[in-house]
Amino acid sequence: MLKSTVLKYYGTGAAVARALKISSAAVTQWPEVIPEKQAYRLQILTKRVLKVNPSLYDKSPAGR
Known part of the structure; x- marks a missing residue:
């Protein structure tokens, strides 16, 4: 989930x-791809208006 999308939704x-x-301050420190835990929490809070993109959090090595 992107920080810019979250900020657009919440203002x-x-x-x-x-x-x-x-x-x-915690929100301010987020990179553009927000922490995965917070992304899933926001997905629940917004009733899936904001959705987690699992590929943003894929930790497997490239090319697999």
């Missing part, structure tokens, strides 16, 4: 933080 990082019950 602000503070709103994302409130939804996840985490600090705004």
Whole structure:
């Protein structure tokens, strides 16, 4: 899940933080691909409006 998509949905990082019950600073520190755990939480909170893209989190070596 991309941070830009999440911010577009919620409007602000503070709103994302409130939804996840985490600090705004934590949201600010996310890279563009947000942490997997938070992505799945957001998928549940938004009733799948925001969806996890598993390929963004694929940890297998390339070319397999």
